[in-house]
Amino acid sequence: MTRASSFRLDATSGKARTGVIQTPRGDIRTPAFMPVGTAATVKAMMPESVAATGADILLGNTYHLMLRPTAERIANLGGLHSFMNWDKPILTDSGGFQVMSLADLRKLTEEGVTFRSHIDGSKHLLSPERSMEIQKLLGSDIVMCFDECPALPADRKALDDSMRLSMRWAARSKEAFGDRPGYALFGIQQGGLEEDLREESAKALREIGFDGYAVGGLAVGEGQAAMFGCLDFAPDQLPTDKPRYLMGVGKPDDIVGAVKRGIDMMDCVLPSRSxxxxxxxxxxxxxxxxxxxxxxxxxxxxxxxxxxxxxxxxxxxxxxxxxxxxxxxxxxxxxxxxxxxxxxxxxxxxxxxxxxxxxxxxxxxxxxxxxxxxxx
Amino acid sequence: MTRASSFRLDATSGKARTGVIQTPRGDIRTPAFMPVGTAATVKAMMPESVAATGADILLGNTYHLMLRPTAERIANLGGLHSFMNWDKPILTDSGGFQVMSLADLRKLTEEGVTFRSHIDGSKHLLSPERSMEIQKLLGSDIVMCFDECPALPADRKALDDSMRLSMRWAARSKEAFGDRPGYALFGIQQGGLEEDLREESAKALREIGFDGYAVGGLAVGEGQAAMFGCLDFAPDQLPTDKPRYLMGVGKPDDIVGAVKRGIDMMDCVLPSRSxxxxxxxxxxxxxxxxxxxxxxxxxxxxxxxxxxxxxxxxxxxxxxxxxxxxxxxxxxxxxxxxxxxxxxxxxxxxxxxxxxxxxxxxxxxxxxxxxxxxxx
Incomplete structure (x- = not known):
């Protein structure tokens, strides 16, 4: 698996884009919706049934898998694809979002986040370096930078500080990820609903250089109108020759509105949870x-x-x-x-x-x- | 669907028998194990997956289905096969066993059993006539007589009285079932562990005449040794040219021991519940x-x-x-x-x-x- 991942943009219609992310494990047709397989299963589905729906890629959750069954165990068993019987691409999140929403007694520092497991109370650290290590152990095809995702609404100072921390973590993530042909690393834009912070974040990410770019920090309580307002400018701030991924979205009309605004990839628990x-x-x-x-x-x-x-x-x-x-x-x-x-x-x-x-x-x-x- | 159901005995080995029950909905290879689809689904399985395991026939529960969604509703929707997407044969029990184990405030008379639903407290009657009506509404291919199944151990007088009641109900079931080409009616032998009561029950059933004969009243707490002791004589008391069905059995070694003693059909929730x-x-x-x-x-x-x-x-x-x-x-x-x-x-x-x-x-x-x- 040494073939590189790449993105081919095939057509546009307004700002909407269609193309293909080529990976050694298969093509991902975009715009793509990624079902969520939190704990190494898309709940209530056999993986062959997920594939039969037309899914080209699944999302796995670093936070859940690091706690149970643990990334080291999955690596010893041959990686997440084999473990869960899914041989197409897998994208894993960084754990950053869920450690803030699910873990107990979390403590945020420049180094990362220490927290206690919501399952058994055990103590853990997530940092850019540890997140990259876990996602590598899992064998994820598309790895996400470790970031902090503040809930909205948040004041500008908090958004600014958080975005800058995430950009420093993005640089550390890139450094820790290293050179892994066939595997992709995506940066995550932050900055809340503030256009200038989003631009500053995009600029920082472009300077580091990633295989794809996520719009992070949306779908966290701001409502569809505010989200679309942000998507009117945020995707345009990201490179056109790389896939753009809107994290955690959404309802069907959210998805249509996001694709209309230039988004290529999305994930959400909604269809399975519903x-x-x-x-x-x-x-x-x-x-x-x-x-x-x-x-x-x-x-x-x-x-x-x-x-x-x-x-x-x-x-x-x-x-x-x-x-x-x-x-x-x-x-x-x-x-x-x-x-x-x-x-x-x-x-x-x-x-x-x-x-x-x-x-x-x-x-x-x-x-x-x-x-x-x-x-x- | 006017072709008759019939049983063809192909070979024996000791008392063990193999053959085929031919029905308009397909052949049932015997000895047969019937997965239980209590509420119009074999729990946790798609019906095509149940078929892929090699099952030729499912069991449905009259008691559950009459209460929810109701037999009349299923009939209006085209019958149980279409409702649950299973086009092979279905056997339904009579409701007699489960009304005694699950229903509230049940009252047993010569007429039948009145009880309150364990789901919503509504009042219902199950009798031989109503059980036949429900099983016909469901479209069951193999219909079971309405019987009473006493828990073991029970004293001989209680077993005797209960068996005689079940035989009167068997005659009423046969009368109510009528002449339905392509559908089979099975009688149910009772009599606890008492050889003479079992013989008397078998004689009564043979005189009425059925398309198959069940050994009822076992696997109700007596233990494997006692059950095998009864199976050493009970199947021999039933006609050799009709299928013999041991109800509610069992673990793999129970099944092997039953087949060894001349049983052709079994059902149990164990594999799915386990x-x-x-x-x-x-x-x-x-x-x-x-x-x-x-x-x-x-x-x-x-x-x-x-x-x-x-x-x-x-x-x-x-x-x-x-x-x-x-x-x-x-x-x-x-x-x-x-x-x-x-x-x-x-x-x-x-x-x-x-x-x-x-x-x-x-x-x-x-x-x-x-x-x-x-x-x-």
């Missing part, structure tokens, strides 16, 4: 399968969808198994949601290739405006 | 995947097993996802267990066809005597 709580996403919006209106409905979630949940089961069945708390409820709805998300990405890739993103966007919103099918 | 609690069954016995000895073990559960859990995952992974309470743990272990059970049935069918059941049984016990593979 699937486990009885929420389905279709072309016509969100369906709450718990609702009694579905109890006798022989129709599928979406008659045009080709996923197993829609091909083989009625809304009545999906309603029943959710009510009965059967595992197949989460299995089928997660599959449907991931299938819908991947189909949405393919539709956008096709529209961009045809230079018709505006047409796609109009149809996307028109379908949703119709709302769910009317009860029988 | 799979959700970290217990795997292999040729070499039971494996508790929770045990820390597996945390670093790169080997599969059983290197000779061809199920997805064994082909694609290490014990270390299975241990990790169980500890992390990930759904894929139950999905993989259930698949493995059902695969192992079906492979065991196929091995027995082959051994009987080769008139070598004794040889099979010796190898079965020798493999188990070895115990699980030693830790690395």
């Amino acid at each position: 699937g486990r709580t009885g929420q389905a996403w279709t072309r016509r919006g969100q369906v709450n399968i718990k609702n009694a209106r579905h109890a006798d409905d022989p129709r599928p979630l979406d008659e045009d969808c080709t996923c197993p949940a829609c091909r083989n089961y009625s809304r009545a069945y999906l309603h029943h198994v959710f009510r009965a708390q059967e595992m197949i409820s989460g299995m089928l709805l997660t599959w449907h949601n991931l299938h819908y998300y991947q189909e949405l990405m393919q539709t956008m890739r096709d529209a961009i290739a045809a230079n018709d993103f505006a047409g796609f966007e109009a149809r996307f919103h028109a379908d949703r405006a119709e709302g769910d099918i009317v009860p029988l | 799979g959700r609690t970290g217990q795997a069954w292999t040729r070499r016995g039971q494996v508790n995947i929770k045990n820390a000895r597996h945390a670093d073990d790169p080997r599969p559960l059983d290197e000779d097993c061809t199920c997805p859990a064994c082909r694609n995952y290490s014990r270390a992974y299975l241990h990790h996802v169980f500890r992390a309470q990930e759904m894929i743990s139950g999905m993989l272990l259930t698949w493995h267990n059902l695969h192992y059970y079906q492979e065991l049935m196929q091995t027995m069918r082959d051994a009987i066809a080769a008139n070598d059941f004794a040889g099979f049984e010796a190898r079965f016990h020798a493999d188990r005597a070895e115990g699980d593979i030693v830790p690395l």
